[in-house]
Amino acid sequence: MSSSPLSSARAARQAVAVRLHELMQDAGLSGHELAGRCGWHRSKSSRIARGVTPPSDADIRAWCAACGAAEQAADIIAASRHAESIYVEWKQIHRDGMRRVHERTVPLYQRTRTFRVYASNVLPGMLQTAGYATGLLRSITDFQGTPDDVADAVRARLDRSRVIRKGDHRFALLIEETVLYYPVCPDEDMAEQLDHLLTVMKQPNVSLGVIPKRSPRTVWPLEAFYAFDDQRVAVETLTAEINLTAPGEIHTYLRAFTELSRIAVHGSSARDLIREAIVALG
Numbered sequence: 001m002s003s004s005p006l007s008s009a010r011a012a013r014q015a016v017a018v019r020l021h022e023l024m025q026d027a028g029l030s031g032h033e034l035a036g037r038c039g040w041h042r043s044k045s046s047r048i049a050r051g052v053t054p055p056s057d058a059d060i061r062a063w064c065a066a067c068g069a070a071e072q073a074a075d076i077i078a079a080s081r082h083a084e085s086i087y088v089e090w091k092q093i094h095r096d097g098m099r100r101v102h103e104r105t106v107p108l109y110q111r112t113r114t115f116r117v118y119a120s121n122v123l124p125g126m127l128q129t130a131g132y133a134t135g136l137l138r139s140i141t142d143f144q145g146t147p148d149d150v151a152d153a154v155r156a157r158l159d160r161s162r163v164i165r166k167g168d169h170r171f172a173l174l175i176e177e178t179v180l181y182y183p184v185c186p187d188e189d190m191a192e193q194l195d196h197l198l199t200v201m202k203q204p205n206v207s208l209g210v211i212p213k214r215s216p217r218t219v220w221p222l223e224a225f226y227a228f229d230d231q232r233v234a235v236e237t238l239t240a241e242i243n244l245t246a247p248g249e250i251h252t253y254l255r256a257f258t259e260l261s262r263i264a265v266h267g268s269s270a271r272d273l274i275r276e277a278i279v280a281l282g
Contacts, residue, residue: 009087009242010051016080017051020063024049027067037066054084089240090144097149098137102156108228109163116227116257119175122184123193124226126161127173127200127208132193133157135185164206171206174260176221177213180277187281194278198271209264210273219259227254 024034024045035045038059047053048063055063057077064073093101109126117124122136133154141148163169183190201208224236233253235242244250265273 009083012079012083012086013054014051016055016076016083017049019076019079020055020060021049023064023067023069023072027069029067034063034066038062055080057081085243087240087242090140091146093241094140094144094146097147098141098153099149099156102153102160106160108232109160110167112163112228113168114170114172114229116172116254117174117225118222118257118260119173119179119224120221121179121224122182123175123179123197124173124224125157126164126171127197128157128161129189129193129196130154130158131189132185135189139184164200164203169205172209172257172261173207174209174211174257174264176211177273177277180210180274181280191278191281194274194281197274201271207266208270209261209266210270211260211264212273215263218263219256222256222260225253227257230254 024031027034029037031045031049032042035042038045039062044053045063048055048059057080060077060080061070061073064070064076115126117126123132125133128136134150137150137153137157140146141150164171180194185193197208200206226234226236227250228234230250231245233244233250235244235253244253264270
């Protein structure tokens with residue numbers, strides 16, 4: 001892939017910084033003068049202009065007013081909010097627990113007609129059973145040190161996952177074979193989860209592919225990502241969710257998905273791999 005999703009987030013933030021710096025130059029102000037007009041420490045304007053510190057909405061309004069360009073504040077605030085939405089740390093997303101983020105994304109799931117999901121670490125959320133989701137969300141909560149609302153978050157995740165059974169939605173899902181073996185929950189729950197995969201695969205709106213661990217690779221294992229139609233791709237890293245809306249970047253991820261689909265097995269071959277994982281549980 002030609003560029004990382006993180007580079008897109010940085011570019012969007014830098015574009016906002018450049019616009020603010022240009023306003024300051026057009027107004028004939030130095031960074032110290034602008035800071036004085038805004039009532040800031042003199043280093044704050046420099047950090048914002050260099051893209052080191054993301055400006056708040058209030059910062060942008062004060063900056064534009066100091067430059068005699070108050071009418072430009074709304075557009076720059078919109079650009080800044082978009083930049084900040086590209087790269088959002090999980091600790092920020094989960095600062096009030098995980099239930100709300102599941103509830104907030106229900107409209108996105110409902111309006112998406114075609115889901116394309118690649119999972120290299122854990123099973124996709126819309127495929128998870130209560131036991132599997134509980135084990136996973138408990139681990140995430142403990143690792144991140146965020147508020148514990150696991151039980152409510154599991155219910156919200158299962159409620160959001162109704163889209164796989166209701167409505168006009170199609171799902172193309174790819175998982176690495178190794179995901180079938182990661183013990184994120186007790187063996188009994190893991191067996192139930194794998195059996196659930198076999199059931200979901202029978203649905204006509206679901207295509208589930210498994211990439212065998214010994215398959216020759218034309219695309220290396222990637223971060224897990226969710227493509228919502230051809231409008232948005234959400235990439236999951238250890239520290240953050242990165243949301244991509246640029247057509248070129250979306251195209252690159254969808255091309256990777258197509259290549260990964262070619263090395264995956266489907267149908268009876270995929271079911272055989274899932275059954276092998278069930279047997280391995282003993």
